[in-house]
Amino acid sequence: MQPVIALEKLTVRLRTRAGTFDAVADLDLAVRSKEVLALVGESGCGKSMTALAIMRLLPEPPAAIVAGAIRFGDLDLAQADERALSRLRGNRIGMIFQEPMSSLNPAMRAGPQVAEALELHKQMSRSEAREAVEALFELVRISDPRRRYDDYPHQMSGGMRQRVVIALALACGPELLIADEPTTALDVTTQAQILDTFRDLQARLGTATILITHDFGVVAETADRVAVMYAGRIVEQAPVEALFEAPLHPYSRGLLGSIMPVKDGHAARQLAEIPGMVPALWALPAGCAFAPRCRFAVAACRDQRPPLTDAGPERKVACWRADEIRGAA
Amino acid sequence: MNAPLLDVHNVSKRFAVRSGGTRAFVRAVDDVSFSIGAGEVLGLVGESGCGKSTIGRMIMRLIEPSEGTIALDGRDITHSSHARLRPLRRRMQMIFQDPYSSLNPRMRAGAIVTEPLLVHGIGSEPERRERVAELFRRVGLRPDQQRNFPSQFSGGQRQRLAIARALALDPALIVADEPVSALDVSIRAQVVNLMAEIQKERRLSYLFISHDLGLVQHVSDRVMVMYLGRVVETGTTAALFASPRHPYTCGLLAAVPRPDPKRRRAARETIRGEVPSPFAPPSGCAFHPRCPLATERCQRERPELRPLVGGTTAACHNVE
Numbered sequence: 001m002q003p004v005i006a007l008e009k010l011t012v013r014l015r016t017r018a019g020t021f022d023a024v025a026d027l028d029l030a031v032r033s034k035e036v037l038a039l040v041g042e043s044g045c046g047k048s049m050t051a052l053a054i055m056r057l058l059p060e061p062p063a064a065i066v067a068g069a070i071r072f073g074d075l076d077l078a079q080a081d082e083r084a085l086s087r088l089r090g091n092r093i094g095m096i097f098q099e100p101m102s103s104l105n106p107a108m109r110a111g112p113q114v115a116e117a118l119e120l121h122k123q124m125s126r127s128e129a130r131e132a133v134e135a136l137f138e139l140v141r142i143s144d145p146r147r148r149y150d151d152y153p154h155q156m157s158g159g160m161r162q163r164v165v166i167a168l169a170l171a172c173g174p175e176l177l178i179a180d181e182p183t184t185a186l187d188v189t190t191q192a193q194i195l196d197t198f199r200d201l202q203a204r205l206g207t208a209t210i211l212i213t214h215d216f217g218v219v220a221e222t223a224d225r226v227a228v229m230y231a232g233r234i235v236e237q238a239p240v241e242a243l244f245e246a247p248l249h250p251y252s253r254g255l256l257g258s259i260m261p262v263k264d265g266h267a268a269r270q271l272a273e274i275p276g277m278v279p280a281l282w283a284l285p286a287g288c289a290f291a292p293r294c295r296f297a298v299a300a301c302r303d304q305r306p307p308l309t310d311a312g313p314e315r316k317v318a319c320w321r322a323d324e325i326r327g328a329a
Numbered sequence: 330m331n332a333p334l335l336d337v338h339n340v341s342k343r344f345a346v347r348s349g350g351t352r353a354f355v356r357a358v359d360d361v362s363f364s365i366g367a368g369e370v371l372g373l374v375g376e377s378g379c380g381k382s383t384i385g386r387m388i389m390r391l392i393e394p395s396e397g398t399i400a401l402d403g404r405d406i407t408h409s410s411h412a413r414l415r416p417l418r419r420r421m422q423m424i425f426q427d428p429y430s431s432l433n434p435r436m437r438a439g440a441i442v443t444e445p446l447l448v449h450g451i452g453s454e455p456e457r458r459e460r461v462a463e464l465f466r467r468v469g470l471r472p473d474q475q476r477n478f479p480s481q482f483s484g485g486q487r488q489r490l491a492i493a494r495a496l497a498l499d500p501a502l503i504v505a506d507e508p509v510s511a512l513d514v515s516i517r518a519q520v521v522n523l524m525a526e527i528q529k530e531r532r533l534s535y536l537f538i539s540h541d542l543g544l545v546q547h548v549s550d551r552v553m554v555m556y557l558g559r560v561v562e563t564g565t566t567a568a569l570f571a572s573p574r575h576p577y578t579c580g581l582l583a584a585v586p587r588p589d590p591k592r593r594r595a596a597r598e599t600i601r602g603e604v605p606s607p608f609a610p611p612s613g614c615a616f617h618p619r620c621p622l623a624t625e626r627c628q629r630e631r632p633e634l635r636p637l638v639g640g641t642t643a644a645c646h647n648v649e
Contacts, residue, residue, distance in 0.1 A: 042513035042514060043513050187377055188540065188542070188581060188584045188585055189581060189600045189603075192584035192585075192600075193599050195586065215586065216514075217585065217587055217588050218586050220588045220593065221590075240590045241590045241591060244591075254515060255514055258514055258515055258518035259514060259543070259588055260544045260546070260547045261585075261587055261589075262542045262543045263570065264570065264571060270522065271547070272518065273515070273518045273519050274519075277486075277515075277516060278513070
């Protein structure tokens, strides 16, 4: 099946005072219809840069797409002009960011902000748009949508605002949804409500989604496939169950070993640590970027970067020792 | 019987807020009591605005309680003057969430850790130097990093530095308010392990404040759950996570996403609604508008904490 979006060897280069480096390097990634792909990794791994690159919202300069393609329908977004892009954003590509107020206009009532997108992209009349927005508010489980329509964002709670942002992202029936840490700023009970809504919408609408998160709990509960990023590159890609059952890359293993999930019983254990820290992107080691922190690293890892290679059905891993690690597990 | 290290008794905190020319009060903390023994880790959990950070700040005497008493080593410190508090300050230290704003950016790392020793007039200069070097080693920082400024450290290293500073005076109690929330996952595990090791080594007590239930379960001996300024349930970590009784605790635990794709729930038992405004807390039990078990009594009568069959203590009329 034709993917909704396909990144081909995408490279995003940043020029900063610290140096020139690739924040996203050689990235291959495809998302199909009805699929939620989680992009996970720690700060600076390039996951948000990837999202911004797709929407062409990178600060250009200092950032620039220097290689690769972003195939979306018959377009290459890496080459598209601003006119074409503004027809896509908020229309064929919906976006949800961590902080709802970065997507909402604080001086405009909530309903009209969503209606505006419909009037602009779908040429609806004001009254058609209002009706559609009330239905959307209902869909994202905003209680009393008619009254909420005229509220300002500041009159709403954080969870309610994020629902408005979701309504805005879905308003024009996008083919692709990009959600960057959509529940990170929310309290845990509100997060649970939003995740429920999100999964419900996913089941009903089946919008292809790129979910960016650092939270493996959120990944486990919402994603179909996962791509783990480290220092600008994908180090492992796998269906969600396979990844949690048997992560192949030492970094994925380390990450999963260092999380602290709530357990029903109390069993204290020493947390697995990944020693050291993420290297600066402008001073990456030769070879595998994870090698200095990796307990499996051998000389080859320090000399040559391992390519992302097939490792089973729908699985890819970039590690010279993946086969041995899998055998040992 | 020995007095507990820290004893917090019926403490409340009201904040005056001006709105439209009239003074209104928010009860950030309402009648909270608990104690922490020597070598014990008490986890304090709850969502934003539940009052957990206010409790930490009151214990450190960064803010004054409106009511109630706080005793350290059996001595009432609730209204101690700053001069009288000074020797007691050595006994308790705080670690904050944000290692960017809690360290003086113009001081070198070595000076940051030395400062508490100077303020309290501890040791000769060579002794202080030796002590600071030892602290740097203990928290996993290199000796040459003493010359660096906080901006030259990563987030995890800054939190190590904050831990070294907190340990300088050899305290008995550390109040840690979301100490790893600002850190990346892999770094978080490093800092949590370090804090746990140091706690065991020195038989320290922690008040570990966090919104992260998995983390609190991992580090705590006992856990206290707060909602809208009040304790709703408390118990040993084992009892609280194995058989939570208060509907809020149950809902909170059910809300945490589990990293297990096989156990993905079709629809989970989410707590409905949102935390009400602390300006107008609900009558009776503050949780009643969101509670699946609420009865008419819950609207009228505020439940007191009482021991329950699962081994925890909870404030709910409708569970046994």
